[in-house]
């Protein structure tokens with residue numbers, strides 16, 4: 239195998255965001271753009287102790303436009319940079335949690351995930367790339383900072399001269415290695431089986447199978463994205479759900495022209511099915527582009543991701559994998575405190591981390607937490623080191639199956655109502671203002687911060703501001719500190735308003751407002767969150783002057 243060393247010049251915009259590098263496809267298609275970033279990753283890995291002999295790299299993506307081309311390039315660069323084997327998902331497809339599982343199961347050195355997650359795909363859409371370390375989780379900030387630093391000074395990249403590789407046929411293709419008498423092997427693996435097997439070890443498949451056979455009706459929406467084949471194997475082939483329990487399950491390069499973000503706005507078709515009054519089904523769920531997010535719906539009922547985490551934690555012992563109990567829970571700072579209440583009752587720790595799954599890795603590796611969750615539709619456990627959409631769906635089905643056996647038909651809504659009766663309700667909503675000019679968004683944040691001192695002690699109706707700050711996280715395991723992780727207005731009664739700029743968008747800035755108020759009174763638990771939070775929403779707009787400063791009169795997405 240011949241290795242080419244190609245001269246290149248740096249791009250100045252390769253700073254990884256909340257989850258890897260995400261840009262428009264057209265940006266990634268510029269000559270050397272992808273190669274520079276991949277080489278910067280490899281240079282970062284080679285910096286430490288170098289690659290161990292026999293290092294294997296897992297590669298897979300969500301099947302979006304540019305996935306196949308990028309995979310061919312990464313395979314050749316992996317060969318040139320000292321990997322001896324790559325594991326590639328068939329057709330280049332692997333969900334993010336499946337990559338995490340494969341890294342862990344086959345002890346590969348790391349993995350490349352090609353995805354812009356919930357962002358739109360297609361030739362005019364987004365592409366992304368993320369490196370995962372040997373624990374299966376996203377590279378921590380220490381590594382992503384180094385990758386960015388390398389990308390700013392890169393002068394060459396290395397790429398092997400290899401023919402176009404067939405990634406559609408399961409099997410192995412061996413090439414002569416860089417060093418004499420060695421081989422470089424491309425191993426194309428079935429994308430679904432290992433992951434489906436893992437799920438079967440965690441959950442009570444016979445109980446879920448009985449539930450689905452009992453007339454309980456569900457619909458899973460893969461949003462034309464990566465989980466389609468996984469859902470077919472798990473729900474239909476292994477759990478016996480009828481084929482019409484699935485929708486949009488054939489992955490497409492542009493996600494059917496849609497936005498593969500499982501929320502109340504972009505999963506509209508599923509939402510219409512689940513909010514069809516009497517005709518609505520018992521259970522609905524959706525996942526995103528790369529399969530790590532999940533949305534859970536009951537009959538005419540939406541479960542916020544924050545509540546979902548709390549319900550999973552409270553009911554974990556109903557699931558075989560967690561029947562001995564959970565070690566602890568972690569949630570991102572903007573996620574509601576519902577899980578904290580469960581943790582307190584279970585007498586287990588609850589950690590508050592910045593937004594981004596990478597912050598959970600250390601806690602899970604140290605055995606401090608079992609379940610983690612984020613308000614951004616992410617929930618998972620230490621079975622992998624990523625959030626896991628289908629895992630969350632199966633967890634809910636397992637809980638429902640178990641409660642049905644014990645009590646007859648128990649709806650998702652009933653589970654939430656009993657949960658709130660026991661713990662109180664952390665009423666929660668997130669308002670997103672997408673694609674606003676970056677400068678205007680920065681000015682809104684600066685305007686809020688300028689009021690940090692004057693706001694303290696101010697009353698807004700019955701709400702009195704207790705403190706304002708920028709959230710910082712001190713990692714209890716490695717001691718690292720992450721600053722500027724969200725601007726918080728905290729009220730005397732525990733209510734919160736948080737402002738944060740998204741780290742995953744590719745167009746202008748997305749400003750997120752997170753709103754939370756605690757409601758102990760069960761006669762008010764049925765209230766719509768927008769109604770219950772109306773005063774908080776007013777306060778957020780008043781403090782931020784968002785309408786005046788951006789000209790936006792309403793959020794793009796409300797969850």
Ligand code: G16
Nearest residue numbers: 256257355594595612614740741742
């Ligand atoms: C990514 C991260 C999540 C994080 C989310 C926040 O999600 O993996 O851990 O919560 O971004 O996004 P933002 O910075 O836009 O608020 P995903 O599903 O896009 O990989």
